[in-house]
Amino acid sequence: MSASGGTKAIxxxxxxNLAIAAxxxxxxxxxxxxSMLAEGVHSLADSGNQALLLVGGKKAKRExxxxxxxxxxxxxxxxAFLVSIVLFSIGGMFAIYEGYEKITHPHDLEHWYWPVGVLTFAIIAESFSFRTAIQESNALRGQLSWKEFVRRAKAPELPVVLLEDFGALIGLILALGGVGLSVLTGxxxxxxxxxxxxxxxxVxxxxVLAAETKSLLLGEAAGIEEVKKIEDAIVDGDTVTRIIHMRTLHLGPEELLVAAKIAVAHEDTAAEVASAIDAAEARIRAAVPPTRATPPARRR
Structure with a gap:
């Protein structure tokens, strides 16, 4: 994910969210x-989440x-994992508690046109935010479905914003439905x-966010397409004849570690083997730009 694309969506x-929360x-x-109180806290929590994502992006750029x-x-x-915790604790649990209190101690709504008007405005504003996130994501997801994009994306910002905005829109519709039914039925x-x-x-x-970011924190390998490109780049059929085994690990959204054990031609000299390894590393970097290749172990 390009830093500019993620930052724009955030x-x-x-x-x-700040305008909607107010x-x-x-x-x-x-x-x-x-519903309005829960939605206000939800938007405030979302604003804090986006601030966390911006801080995380800045800290990740350190040398x-x-x-x-x-x-x-x-x-x-x-x-990104902290975002899932904030969304769960502040947004989700607070809304469930507040809703339970309102169900057990219901009271009529006053000035119902205020929440209806604000929710209508919020749906429009949130739709623009969601549209921006979709546009930025479309530039990266290619032929992947939205579910596959959320699951496979190595950069957490866009999936987080997508899910947040989607949840916010559905939540606004639920809030509007709850307010509308309260007004109609009294x-x-x-x-x-x-x-x-x-x-x-x-919740x-x-x-979902916690599960996906937990996987990234534990360390995910390169995608299937990237692994195939790396394998094709390593083996040149001349000095590097095959891959014995290979491991990949994302050190960050835009940095990939590759470690491989390779087989080389028996008649090659040490100098030729070293040159072959350097050439293989260069091919890997060209095939998958965000790659950090370790010197491959060799086997004659």
Whole structure:
């Protein structure tokens, strides 16, 4: 993922969420709607999440040190994992609690036009943010489905923003449905039910984010297509005859470590073997640009 593409999507989402959060809290103050309170906290949590992603992206750019010789690329994964925790604890659990309170102690909505107007505005603003995330993702996902893109993406920012924006839009529709049913039926319990549904949705999204970022934190290999390109680049059929075994590991979204044990021609001299290894490394870097190749072990 290009840094500019991810940053653009994050900034767009941050601006939208801050504006939406402010409007939701105003609507809550006038109407007393639990859906609006839950949605306000949700948007505030999302704003904090986007701030975390920006911080993680900045910290990941630090140069390697003797203590961290492979750099700090994985910091982006750590901050993405923190996002899932924030979304679960602040957004999801708070909404479920608030919805339960409203169901057990329902009360009529006051000035219902405030939450309806704010939710309509929020849906429009969130749609623009979601559209930006989709455009930035389309430039990278190629022929992958959206599910495959979220699961395979090594850069966490765009999948996180995509899921957040998608969850926000569905949550806004649920909130609008809860408020609308409360107004039509005169029963405030529907507002509480809508709030609980928002909380469950956020918890599910947080669990998906946690599972995907956990996998990245543990260390993921290169994708199937990248592995094939690397294998084709290593074996030239002349000095490098085959790959005995190979391991790949993403050190960060844009840095890939490759370690390979290769077989070389029996009659080659040490100088020719060293030259073959250098040539193989150059071919790997050309085939998969974000690659850091270790000197391959050789076997005659």
């Amino acid at each position: 900034v767009a989402a941050l601006g939208a 409007s939701k809290f105003v609507a809550f103050a006038f109407s007393g709607s639990s 390697a040190t003797p203590q961290h010789p492979f750099g700090y690329g994985r910091e982006r994964y750590i901050y 029963d405030g319990i529907w507002d509480g039910i809508g709030t609980v549904c928002i909380g469950v949705l956020l 599910l999204i947080a669990l």
